[in-house]
Amino acid sequence: MGQSVDVHVTLAGRGDLTARIYRQLLDAILDGRLRTGERLPPTRELAASLEVSRNTVAAAYDRLTAEGFLVGRVGAGTFVADGSVTRVEARAAARRAPAGRSVRPRRLWTTIPAPVPPGPPPEFDFRVGTPDPGLFPAREWRRLVTAELRAAPTVGYTDPAGHAGLRAAIARHVGVARSVRAGADDVLVTQGAQQALDLISRVLIEPGTCVAVEEPGYPPARRLFHSHGARVAGVPVDGEGLVVEAIPPDARLVYVTPSHQFPLGTAMSPGRRAALLDWAERHRTVIVEDDYDSEYRFSDRPLEPLQSLDRAGRVVYVGSFSKTMLPALRLGFLVAPASLRDALRTARQLTDWHGDMAAQGAMARFISDGLLARHIRRASREYAARRELIIAAVVDRFELVPSAAGLHLCARSGPEAVDIVARAAAVGVAVESLANYCGDAPQHGLVIGWGAVSEVAAGLRRLRECF
Structure with missing residues (x-):
């Protein structure tokens, strides 16, 4: 038998004691704090912590059980019933902190872009900054x-x-x-x-x-x-x-x-x-x-x-x-x-x-x-091979910036680089525009990494179709 969850219940608010306990447990189920299959504290234990009678807590449990939110298992305890997730989606919004509309960060923080949650990974990822996890x-x-x-x-x-x-x-x-x-x-x-x-x-x-x-x-x-x-x-x-x-x-x-x-x-x-x-x-x-x-x-x-x-x-x-x-x-x-x-x-x-x-x-x-030295030698051999494939694929289309180290290179071009990035993204290839790293005077080109893409040849074939 697993441990019961430590659910927070208070006796503040209106209504009799059983109604207050019922409402708080129901809210915890509806907003997902209590999840399907989790075991609630025994009635005697929760009653002792709240300093109320066991019957008061048992009545709240019985009501939730009758409504299908809890299920009792002989010798095991009381659990959040299967199907509660469906009721969560149908009857309640996610639990959230107050909006705090009158509370604002310093003005400086409104000028800095907020991080964007990562989306699904692209099929071929030529973005910079990430090594190959397969080589780890x-x-x-x-x-x-x-x-x-x-x-x-x-x-x-x-x-x-x-x-x-x-x-x-x-x-x-x-x-x-x-x-x-x-x-x-x-x-x-x-x-x-x-x-x-x-x-x-x-x-x-x-x-x-x-x-x-x-x-x-x-x-x-x-x-x-x-x-x-x-x-x-x-x-x-x-x-x-x-x-x-x-x-x-x-x-x-x-x-x-x-x-x-x-x-x-x-x-x-x-x-x-x-x-x-x-x-x-x-x-x-x-x-x-x-x-x-x-x-x-x-x-x-x-x-x-x-x-x-x-x-x-x-x-x-x-x-x-x-x-x-x-x-x-x-x-x-x-x-x-x-x-x-x-x-x-x-x-x-x-x-x-x-x-x-x-x-x-x-x-x-x-x-x-x-x-570490052994890992770097091994990874360097793999990255060198990928680098050569990328150079061969773009050298006839772009002006390569000389580079003898690292996990990416820069290929200069005209303004069409921005369109190439967009077309590549539409076919599952992620590559970056040099303009993303510029301030008031944009420069044009592609920044191509080889750390995060293992199927380099296949990715390059698809990328070249976007040139």
Whole structure:
């Protein structure tokens, strides 16, 4: 016999006690709080908690049973009857919170687009930002998470900077793979890159602060800075990366994606990197370097991150496991100068304190045991093959932007790209327009990802029919 549900009943309101109990139980059934098959508390137990006679509660149960909402089972208890769902749909609207028409968010929040609930997945998904879940090492991950859960659980709240073992593993990993200069104390584990940007914003942005972002660029970062009251300025990007001379002189934070510019895919040249670091030092500005998917490289030697070239402590390096593992794990990190460490940890504590320690512990083992490096090598081979198919399919129709890393590429075109996106969507193919990543001066083209689509050849055949 299963446990009974803990249903909330009060004696407030009009009518005799039995009527009040009946009405509240009926409402709970009609609005779905009590679902078909759930067992109600025994009459004696509910009567004791309400400090009424058992007969009072039994009479309410009997009435609901007679109306077909409850059913009694000898030796088992009283349950919500089958068919109550039909009555819910026919007789009651969903239970909702008050509309609160007189309560409004700050005006700023009316200028930021609300998230759109995801619809059904397309048959062929060439959108950016998602790795192939079929490549995720599920067996190894389950084993490591299970081992963490079987170990002695973390008691109470813990270090806002994150799991000590994971911070050390990240420092070693980015030191070897990306030449980032960091020790475990320099690393703060976050729930993805977006939280890293949020913590940086809390610590560095005041209302009216000028923040420079790439144009075109990553919309969630732009919106996040805006939500903290920043005055966001788009800075053009050319073949060498962010145009340093176009950064507003009063910018106090510059957000860049130098290893694989989002969404164009170009890498910032060595000369432009040096110029940006020099500009930041002269203007006393912080650079946020988002190294979001540089683990996947398909040609050329990787360039040094800005963080490894920085000698003045002006670069905050942001990384994520959303592209190498899965976005749903919500695992990311930042590497910050020592001067920002305490403030960032305090900001993390004041927001959500810390993340999932079991997942962080599993990730520490995943890195330390060499499983992450092995997974990246395996996934890179698959992604490289998909990339070549996409290049071959579009190179004769579009101007490809040079790109040697990541999980997407950009193909420039004329305004017809918007029509191509719409026609593709109508036949089950999702692809994105470059215009979606631009501000006041739209650029035209397609942004094509290969992480989320496994049947690349079939998807490309259908996409080409839309050109």
